[in-house]
Amino acid sequence: MNPITTIxxxxxxxxxxxxxxPVTITLAIGLFVWLILNEYRLDQILGEVWVGRLILSWIYAxxxxxxxxxxxxAKTISPLRSGLIYGLGGLIATGVYFWVFPDRQQLFVxxxxxxxxxxxxxxxxxxxxxxxxxxxxxxxxKALEVxxxxxxxxxxxFVIGVGxxxxxxxIDALFQVNLRLDRFGRVIFEATMLLFAVPFFLSGLKxxxxxxxxxxxxxxxxLLRYVxxxxxxxxxxxxxxxSAKILITQTWPQGLVSHLVLWYSLFVIAVYIFLRGERDRLxxxxxxxxxxxxxxxxxxxxxxxxxxxxxxxxxxxxxxxxAGIWALGALIYLSLRKYSPWIxxxxxxxxxLVGTNSPLGAYDVSVRSQRAILNETLAEQGMLKAGELxxxxxxxxxxxxxxxxxxxxxxxxASEELSYLPPDFTMDDFSDTFGFSPEYQTFxxxxxxxxxxxxxxxxxxxxxxxxxxxxxxxxxxxxxTIDGYTFFxxxxxxxIEPPDGQRxxxxxxxIPEAEQKANQxxxxxxxxxxxxxxxxxxxxxxxxxxxxxxxxFFLLIEQE
Numbered sequence: 001m002n003p004i005t006t007i008x009x010x011x012x013x014x015x016x017x018x019x020x021x022p023v024t025i026t027l028a029i030g031l032f033v034w035l036i037l038n039e040y041r042l043d044q045i046l047g048e049v050w051v052g053r054l055i056l057s058w059i060y061a062x063x064x065x066x067x068x069x070x071x072x073x074a075k076t077i078s079p080l081r082s083g084l085i086y087g088l089g090g091l092i093a094t095g096v097y098f099w100v101f102p103d104r105q106q107l108f109v110x111x112x113x114x115x116x117x118x119x120x121x122x123x124x125x126x127x128x129x130x131x132x133x134x135x136x137x138x139x140x141x142k143a144l145e146v147x148x149x150x151x152x153x154x155x156x157x158f159v160i161g162v163g164x165x166x167x168x169x170x171i172d173a174l175f176q177v178n179l180r181l182d183r184f185g186r187v188i189f190e191a192t193m194l195l196f197a198v199p200f201f202l203s204g205l206k207x208x209x210x211x212x213x214x215x216x217x218x219x220x221x222x223l224l225r226y227v228x229x230x231x232x233x234x235x236x237x238x239x240x241x242x243s244a245k246i247l248i249t250q251t252w253p254q255g256l257v258s259h260l261v262l263w264y265s266l267f268v269i270a271v272y273i274f275l276r277g278e279r280d281r282l283x284x285x286x287x288x289x290x291x292x293x294x295x296x297x298x299x300x301x302x303x304x305x306x307x308x309x310x311x312x313x314x315x316x317x318x319x320x321x322x323a324g325i326w327a328l329g330a331l332i333y334l335s336l337r338k339y340s341p342w343i344x345x346x347x348x349x350x351x352x353l354v355g356t357n358s359p360l361g362a363y364d365v366s367v368r369s370q371r372a373i374l375n376e377t378l379a380e381q382g383m384l385k386a387g388e389l390x391x392x393x394x395x396x397x398x399x400x401x402x403x404x405x406x407x408x409x410x411x412x413x414a415s416e417e418l419s420y421l422p423p424d425f426t427m428d429d430f431s432d433t434f435g436f437s438p439e440y441q442t443f444x445x446x447x448x449x450x451x452x453x454x455x456x457x458x459x460x461x462x463x464x465x466x467x468x469x470x471x472x473x474x475x476x477x478x479x480x481t482i483d484g485y486t487f488f489x490x491x492x493x494x495x496i497e498p499p500d501g502q503r504x505x506x507x508x509x510x511i512p513e514a515e516q517k518a519n520q521x522x523x524x525x526x527x528x529x530x531x532x533x534x535x536x537x538x539x540x541x542x543x544x545x546x547x548x549x550x551x552x553f554f555l556l557i558e559q560e
Contacts (some may be wrong), residue, residue, distance in 0.1 A: 150201060262300060
């Protein structure tokens with residue numbers, strides 16, 4: 001089709017998108033209006049947890065209303081019942097606000113990250129469960145329709161967004177009006193995504209029942225047959241040669257190979273779903289090619305199984321395993337003479353929900369596994385008896401193992417799962433709790449990481465007539481706002497944003513050197529009228545780079 005004709009058709013279908021998905025577009029417009037109304041104070045409130053909860057829940061409501069619109073379009077339903085279904089969707093979105101984001105101090109708590117993005121992914125994939133897609137090979141054609149609309153939307157949004165921003169950049173440069181380009185850029189991004197991209201994407205989707213098994217575009221056919229399929233064959237040969245190397249050397253591969261095999265398997269599945277949806281079929285011998293990937297998945301399961309046996313389950317390993325199980329079933333199912341892509345889509349949605357939103361999900365399984373490993377280690381060393389922690393003199397290897405395990409729980413906000421740890425446990429409390437300093441530079445998967453900490457024991461006494469004194473703690477991936485002053489961590493620096501908007505970046509890369517000193521005193525950092533007294537700070541060294549993870553300090557602000 002002529003590109004000009006395609007563009008004209010898409011623009012003309014804008015009005016149809018508003019009629020087909022009124023709730024979705026209304027929610028997008030509503031979010032934009034809310035952001036604009038709060039633009040004047042967005043810099044101050046953006047770091048507050050309730051803002052993130054609201055925006056992410058609102059975005060999920062947009063996705064959910066899109067799914068409801070797609071599913072209802074396939075049926076003839078009364079406005080009353082349609083309203084009730086959308087009302088139920090509103091209750092689900094409200095539940096996401098309180099269930100996925102229950103903490104008022106931190107946005108993603110415990111398994112919240114997996115739950116939210118699992119819900120979003122499952123919701124988007126569920127559009128392929130539309131009733132009218134069940135017969136024949138309509139799912140790949142619908143998927144191509146969605147991908148095509150997404151690609152056009154991305155292209156247009158990029159051109160419109162960048163072009164609009166460049167207009168303001170030119171105005172600012174030519175007329176020297178000192179525009180807040182960061183705010184203009186944010187508003188342009190919000191307008192492009194919510195006011196243009198949402199309806200433009202929806203306008204590229206055919207109404208329910210109009211997706212047919214027509215032949216693919218010739219260019220896409222050639223891409224599948226002469227690029228994607230040969231690449232899949234080459235990848236298969238390379239991985240089989242690598243498997244032979246493993247058999248000869250009898251050395252299991254590391255974790256990277258598991259990810260390579262998994263993504264390769266998903267690539268093969270995607271290619272074959274589209275190939276099987278073609279009218280012009282490939283020779284019958286190629287239908288069984290997916291079975292050639294099955295032994296490679298066996299190598300993947302063996303590799304990651306060894307890691308699980310040594311170090312237990314983690315969310316990453318769990319997701320790789322559950323995705324591998326689905327890929328194994330999908331590859332076998334694809335080799336059958338008759339198969340339904342609709343069943344593949346439904347099973348994928350089910351696996352995602354089980355893996356992220358159930359008691360058998362990645363987070364819960366990993367916590368139980370890591371807790372069992374740590375408890376067993378402590379019990380073997382006589383450090384855990386009747387649920388009570390008893391500090392003991394242990395070997396360097398045990399110190400590294402215990403330190404790495406406890407750090408895992410702290411990083412995943414699961415320290416309360418260890419009943420013998422004090423409430424609100426942090427790595428600053430490690431030495432007092434276990435009787436030795438944390439050491440895990442060379443244990444397990446932490447080979448390239450080293451924990452470093454700075455702990456000043458002295459007290460602070462200040463005498464001031466004019467000024468403000470703030471005491472707070474900042475942790476990685478969190479933002480604190482006190483009296484208009486915003487604090488957060490950026491790599492190896494503590495960032496302070498005063499109400500006047502002048503950002504301070506205070507480097508903390510001195511911590512590794514300060515850790516070596518026996519008597520640690522507060523580090524005083526003075527920057528203009530701001531004086532920082534660092535009491536405690538810690539971070540990680542990985543590949544010779546230091547990242548700050550948490551810091552507690554006093555900030556003295558002298559009045560001008």
